[in-house]
Amino acid sequence: MMRTSRIAVMTIAALSVATLDACHKTPPPQPAPAAAPARGPDADSARRAEEARLAREAADRAARARADSIARADAAARDAASAAATLRSTLTATVHFAYDQSDLRPDDKATLDAKIPILQANAGVTIRISGHTDERGSDEYNLALGQRRAAAAKAYLVQHGIADARIETISYGEERPVAQGSDEAAYSQNRRAEFEITAGGNALKKP
Amino acid sequence: MMHLANRSLRTMTLGAALCSLSAVKAASAQDTTFRGVMISGAYDPLRDKIGITVLPVAGAYSDSIRTIISRDLDFSDRFTVIAVDSADPNALRPAAGGTLNYPLFARLNATAVVQITSGGTGLHVVLHDVGHSKIQNAGDFSLPAAGLGRDWRLGVHRVSDEIERWMTGQRGIAATRVAFMRGQAIRIVDSDGAAEITVPTEPDGGSPAWSPNGSTLTYTTFGVSSRVLVLDLATGRSRSLIGPTRNTTYLTPVFGANGTSIVYAREGENGSDIFSIPVAGGTPQQLTAGRGTSNTNPTLSPDGRQIAFVSGRLGRPELYIMDSDGSNVRVLTDYDFSEKNYRSDPDWSPDGRLVAYQERINNDRFQIRTIRVSGGTPKLLTSEGINEQPSWAPDGRHLVFTSTRSGVRQLWVLDTESNRVRQLTKSAGSKLASWSTRLSGQ
Numbered sequence: 207m208m209r210t211s212r213i214a215v216m217t218i219a220a221l222s223v224a225t226l227d228a229c230h231k232t233p234p235p236q237p238a239p240a241a242a243p244a245r246g247p248d249a250d251s252a253r254r255a256e257e258a259r260l261a262r263e264a265a266d267r268a269a270r271a272r273a274d275s276i277a278r279a280d281a282a283a284r285d286a287a288s289a290a291a292t293l294r295s296t297l298t299a300t301v302h303f304a305y306d307q308s309d310l311r312p313d314d315k316a317t318l319d320a321k322i323p324i325l326q327a328n329a330g331v332t333i334r335i336s337g338h339t340d341e342r343g344s345d346e347y348n349l350a351l352g353q354r355r356a357a358a359a360k361a362y363l364v365q366h367g368i369a370d371a372r373i374e375t376i377s378y379g380e381e382r383p384v385a386q387g388s389d390e391a392a393y394s395q396n397r398r399a400e401f402e403i404t405a406g407g408n409a410l411k412k413p
Numbered sequence: 414m415m416h417l418a419n420r421s422l423r424t425m426t427l428g429a430a431l432c433s434l435s436a437v438k439a440a441s442a443q444d445t446t447f448r449g450v451m452i453s454g455a456y457d458p459l460r461d462k463i464g465i466t467v468l469p470v471a472g473a474y475s476d477s478i479r480t481i482i483s484r485d486l487d488f489s490d491r492f493t494v495i496a497v498d499s500a501d502p503n504a505l506r507p508a509a510g511g512t513l514n515y516p517l518f519a520r521l522n523a524t525a526v527v528q529i530t531s532g533g534t535g536l537h538v539v540l541h542d543v544g545h546s547k548i549q550n551a552g553d554f555s556l557p558a559a560g561l562g563r564d565w566r567l568g569v570h571r572v573s574d575e576i577e578r579w580m581t582g583q584r585g586i587a588a589t590r591v592a593f594m595r596g597q598a599i600r601i602v603d604s605d606g607a608a609e610i611t612v613p614t615e616p617d618g619g620s621p622a623w624s625p626n627g628s629t630l631t632y633t634t635f636g637v638s639s640r641v642l643v644l645d646l647a648t649g650r651s652r653s654l655i656g657p658t659r660n661t662t663y664l665t666p667v668f669g670a671n672g673t674s675i676v677y678a679r680e681g682e683n684g685s686d687i688f689s690i691p692v693a694g695g696t697p698q699q700l701t702a703g704r705g706t707s708n709t710n711p712t713l714s715p716d717g718r719q720i721a722f723v724s725g726r727l728g729r730p731e732l733y734i735m736d737s738d739g740s741n742v743r744v745l746t747d748y749d750f751s752e753k754n755y756r757s758d759p760d761w762s763p764d765g766r767l768v769a770y771q772e773r774i775n776n777d778r779f780q781i782r783t784i785r786v787s788g789g790t791p792k793l794l795t796s797e798g799i800n801e802q803p804s805w806a807p808d809g810r811h812l813v814f815t816s817t818r819s820g821v822r823q824l825w826v827l828d829t830e831s832n833r834v835r836q837l838t839k840s841a842g843s844k845l846a847s848w849s850t851r852l853s854g855q
Contacts, residue, residue, distance in 0.1 A: 336636070344757040344771065344779075344801065345594075345845055346620055346665050347723070347730060349635050350707050353662040353680040360660075360682070375682065377662040378636050381597070381617070 293410040294403070296320045297333070301359055303397045306343065308354035310362055318359060321401070322366045323413035330406030334374045335359050338400065340393035341380045352377030359399040374404065462493040463580060466523040468505050469498075472531030474560045478569055482527065484605055485573030485587035488835065490811070490828040492580075495523050515546040525549070527576055534558075536572055540579050550579040563608045567852060570604065574851070584851065586806045591813050591837065592621040592630055593824055593846040599632060599644075602824075604806075606837045613649045615642060620665055623849040625672040630847075633663045633677070641666045641677050643692060655690055655697060665710045668692075669737075670717025676700070678709040678722075687711050687722055689737075700739035712761045712768070713737070714786070721745060721759045721768050721786075730755040732770055734786070745784060746770070746791070758802050761786075762809045769794075769803035769812055781814055783829070794827060804848045813837060813846040 299321070301314035310318070325331060337352030337359075356375035364370050385392035465486055470479045486492045497518075499505050506528060507513045518526050518541075526541040535555040542549035552575065556568040570587035577585035589604045592612075599621045602609040614632060621632045630644045631654075640656035641663045654675060656663050664685065666677035676689045684705040688697040700720065701708040707725035714720070718737055723730045732745040745768065746756045759770040768786060771779045779801045784791040794800075798818030805812055806826075816825045821841035827834050837846075 334637075343755075343773075344710075344730075346710060347707075347757050349619075349662055349664055350678070350680040350685050350709055354684075354707070357660070357682045375660045376635075376637055376639065377680070381619075381635065 289412055290410045293324050293328075293412065294407065297324050297331070297403060297407075297410070298401045300398045300400050302394060303355055303399070305340070305393070305397065306351070308337075308351060308358045310358055314359075315362065318362050319366075322363065322368065324410065325363065325368045325372070327411050327413040328406060331403060331410070332372045332374070332405045334376060334402045334404045336382075336400045336402070337375070337377045338382060338384075338396055338398050339380045340396045341383065341388065342393065343380075345380060349377050349379035352379045355397075355399045359401075462491060463524045464495050464522040465492045465525045465527065465580070466495045466497050466518060466521065467527045468529070469503075470529045470531055471503075471506065475531055477561060478529060478531055478536065481566065481569045481605065481607075482529070482573045482576070485570055485585065486527075486576065488587070488605060488826070489573075489577055489585045490831050490833055491577065491585075493522075495521050497521060497523075512546075513541050515541070515543050518543045525580060529572075535568070538572055538576065540576060563603075563610070566603060566608055583808070586808045586811060586851065588852050589807060590627075590849045590852060591804075591824065591846050592623060592849070593838070593843050594619050594621065595838075595840060595843045599630070600843075601646075602838060606839070609838070609840075612644060612646065613651070614644060615640070615651055615653075618642070620845055622667045622847045624668045625670070625850055627849050627852040631666040631668060631675050631677075633666055635662060639663045641675060641690075643675070654692070654694065667711055667713065670713050670715060676711040676713065676720065678711065680707070680709070685709055687720070687739075700735070700737075701742075702739075710758055712759045714761050715763055715765045719786075721761055723757045723759065730757045732756050732759050732768065732784075745786075745788065746772075756782075760804050760812075762805050763807050764809040766809075769805060771801045771803065781812070781827075794829060794832075800825075802845055804846050806848045807850050811848075813848050815844045815846065 299317050301310065301317050303309075303314070304311065325333075335356040337354065337356035339348040339351050339355075343351070353375065356377060360373045360375050363373060380396070383392070383396045384398070385395040467479050467483045467486070469475065483494050483496065487494045497505060505514075513526060513528070523543050526543060528539040528541060530537045535553060537553050538551065539548055540550045541547070554568065554572050554575070557564045559565060567588055570589075573587040574585035577583065577587075587604055590601050591604065592599060592601050594600070597617060598611045599614050599618050600609055600611050612630070615634050615638075617634045617636045618632045619635060621630045623630060628646055630646065632642055632644060634640050634642065638657040639662045641654045642651045643654055644651045655677075658679070658681075660682050662680045664678040664680060666675050668675055669689065672692065674689050674691050676687060678685050678687050684703045685707045686699055686703045687701045687708050688699050690697040700711075701722070701724070703724065703726065707730065708722060710723040711720045712722070719734055720737055721732055721734045724733050725731075727744075733742055734745050735742040745759075754773050756770050756772045759768045761768050762783075766786060767783045769781060769783045772782050772791075774780050779799050780793060781795045781800045781803045782791040782793050794812070795814070795816070798816050800818070801815045803812045803814045810829055812827045812829060813824055814827065815822050818825070819836065822844055823839070823841065824837040824843045824846050825834050826837050
């Protein structure tokens, strides 16, 4: 729905710009006649020409203003959409963990810190954190480890004022790797907590 | 699998002429070979294994029956199966009213000969004692009418187990199955690697474990809706026993010794603890007080009085034993501060003496060990590839486990007495095996 109306706005804007271009191209404004004595029929026609010129300029200005406002609205919509996308990606940014660890590293705390004002500004948003592990270690131990990782990320957010009830934690252990392969490059990507918006994510407000 | 099995078989081909006693006498001057007999494959000394021959079977499904029973006896690791073939299979069987050619089989080092007739309702089995040139035992076994199905196969496996009992006094483990996990599904395979099926479960099911009577499995689901469930194998229906609970993953359920309770772990927001709940439903009883540490993977002693489990209370996962009410906790595996070892996935042996488990030896490589319940130095059982998640067969001698020795994770079976291994599954990614008890039927 959002997307459709944005496309409509953009189409109107594009049409207006095209119209404006056409105005500029078709009959270029005649140079004003050389100043003549302001009396007699010559004076009348000069006045009419001057009035026509002023009217044309006024119409041009109005068209330009209209186009500008549409462009501004479009830009604002684009900005809002991109801001929402940024908010969303900040909110769902993944945090990573060291091997066999569930404690948060400084980088990961920064990732979580960025989520806090967004969660505060959008009280209706609830999230689900899923903990994941690399393929090493016992499968069942890894399910527990994944749950601990999700819990660690949640605990940090709760400590910073986010209501406990807004955050759900689950674990997939090693069952949902994002990177295939049996090397550290894959392992480090797979040791993670993912964030999913479960409600209230449609109209994210800027903090 | 057959390739592996054949390595320990002695395959002999007899010329038809050999089936006469005179031919055997002619060959008797030689030590271990006979004129006209070809011996192929690696020759294993019989050692303490019993040489046994399964004669060509007469009647319906004859080849399948002979193949299954020969393989079962081989996989028992208590017999050396001497495969004898003749141009005329009937020449090996005693003629009607006649006796078996005992001297021939004595020459082949066969201590026993199994003679099977497949009839309308089942099998008539005769076990010959070659040394005493007499029939040692005989019996009739009914089989489902639909040949070659899972139930029929289980019936044939039971014949193998009874032959083993006639010979050794101990029932075999052929009529058992292994439940395991592969590709987000729980599967069950016969002990000989055949008849693999997927069982219906709730999505994201894992960690299957058998009930003592083999009629149900307990398992967990992970992810969005983690629960402990009980699956009735006859109906294919799963019943949720506990969960889902917010912010909680349920783990590692096992049946209590008498099958009336399930012991499991729940990982919440403050570590994990072990609980027990009646199978009929009821209030869970908390058995560990982990205070934020991890406590998972319960396995019960055969008498149900003790529980071995994994705990991270010392910082790394180690094995502990407690009484079934949660009291008297003691560490089973010594903590080694010099190495970052961890031990997990314990399984208490059916004879009660040992706990099998996995240990991280070098960084991320796991190997399987056993340790006496009374403590002491653990025994290392594996070294090739990564080996994990041991589960005891009901004979307390064989283990099924996950191994990467073939390049991908597969289930393998280890005979802890001879160290012989065989590959059980043939599809990559198989893991978390649970070996059933002896299955009595349907």
